[in-house]
Amino acid sequence: MIPVLFVLGPMGAVVAMESLKVFSIFGASGMTSSLLSVALFRELAPVLVSVMVASQTGAEIAAELGAMRVREQIDAMEVMSVDPFKALIVPRLLAGLFITPVLTLVGNFTGILGGYIIAVMVKGSNGGAYIGNLFVWLNMMDVMGGVIKAAIFGLLIMVISCYHGFYAHGGAAGVGQATNDSVVHSVVSILVMNYFLTTAFFGFNI
Amino acid sequence: MEWALHTISRYFPFVTVLGRMARFFLDAAAAVFTPKFYTVKMLEQMQRMCVH
Numbered sequence: 001m002i003p004v005l006f007v008l009g010p011m012g013a014v015v016a017m018e019s020l021k022v023f024s025i026f027g028a029s030g031m032t033s034s035l036l037s038v039a040l041f042r043e044l045a046p047v048l049v050s051v052m053v054a055s056q057t058g059a060e061i062a063a064e065l066g067a068m069r070v071r072e073q074i075d076a077m078e079v080m081s082v083d084p085f086k087a088l089i090v091p092r093l094l095a096g097l098f099i100t101p102v103l104t105l106v107g108n109f110t111g112i113l114g115g116y117i118i119a120v121m122v123k124g125s126n127g128g129a130y131i132g133n134l135f136v137w138l139n140m141m142d143v144m145g146g147v148i149k150a151a152i153f154g155l156l157i158m159v160i161s162c163y164h165g166f167y168a169h170g171g172a173a174g175v176g177q178a179t180n181d182s183v184v185h186s187v188v189s190i191l192v193m194n195y196f197l198t199t200a201f202f203g204f205n206i
Numbered sequence: 207m208e209w210a211l212h213t214i215s216r217y218f219p220f221v222t223v224l225g226r227m228a229r230f231f232l233d234a235a236a237a238v239f240t241p242k243f244y245t246v247k248m249l250e251q252m253q254r255m256c257v258h
Binding site (some may be wrong): 001053057083085086087089090091092093094095096098099102103159160162163166167 | 226227230231233234236237238244247248249250251252254255256257
């Protein structure tokens with residue numbers, strides 16, 4: 001959770017800083033928070049949180065399962081008639097499905113807080129306007145769309161990471177390769193899937 | 207034709223991986239709907255993901 005805070009906070013600050021510069025030209029600096037909230041809830045938070053989950057948890061899961069496979073612990077479970085899918089895979093899949101949206105919501109508010117610090121405290125923008133305009137352009141579909149996207153990304157990350165770890169082979173080098181593959185494939189899949197999900201959720205109702 | 211076959215042979219492993227991954231996901235989804243459900247293990251994983 002701490003890396004999520006450290007990623008989304010500065011990201012919100014940067015978006016606020018850049019949008020404040022443009023909005024100030026048109027005398028609409030109070031609308032900075034509207035842009036920031038829409039950008040965060042729809043795109044930035046689900047994608048960046050999922051990338052962080054893929055790079056932390058996904059890599060860890062692939063390495064853990066890969067090490068278990070290489071040490072033949074998974075084979076031993078099968079010999080003892082313990083289903084490794086139920087014992088190892090399903091809990092991780094469901095945990096990713098449930099936790100990524102929660103982390104996304106935390107990231108949303110961290111980004112808004114980072115934007116507030118830069119726009120109001122550093123750049124001297126009106127704090128009341130920042131808070132007041134925060135949810136002007138944001139509707140429930142944006143919030144729910146971001147949460148659903150995060151859940152799908154979480155499931156995707158866990159499927160890819162568990163798959164690469166579960167079928168790792170080739171000793172220590174194979175575990176490293178599985179970990180590498182899980183992170184690369186997860187991040188690429190997140191970004192490609194994000195395009196299609198954004199089109200499905202928001203593409204017809206901008 | 208040669209180009210098409212070459213392209214298919216080049217990207218066939220990618221399609222195979224996607225197919226295997228889909229089968230893996232279906233196996234995992236089937237394991238969810240079993241009477242013995244590992245709730246504690248799931249909560250442990252959720253805690254690990256949050257603590258990171």
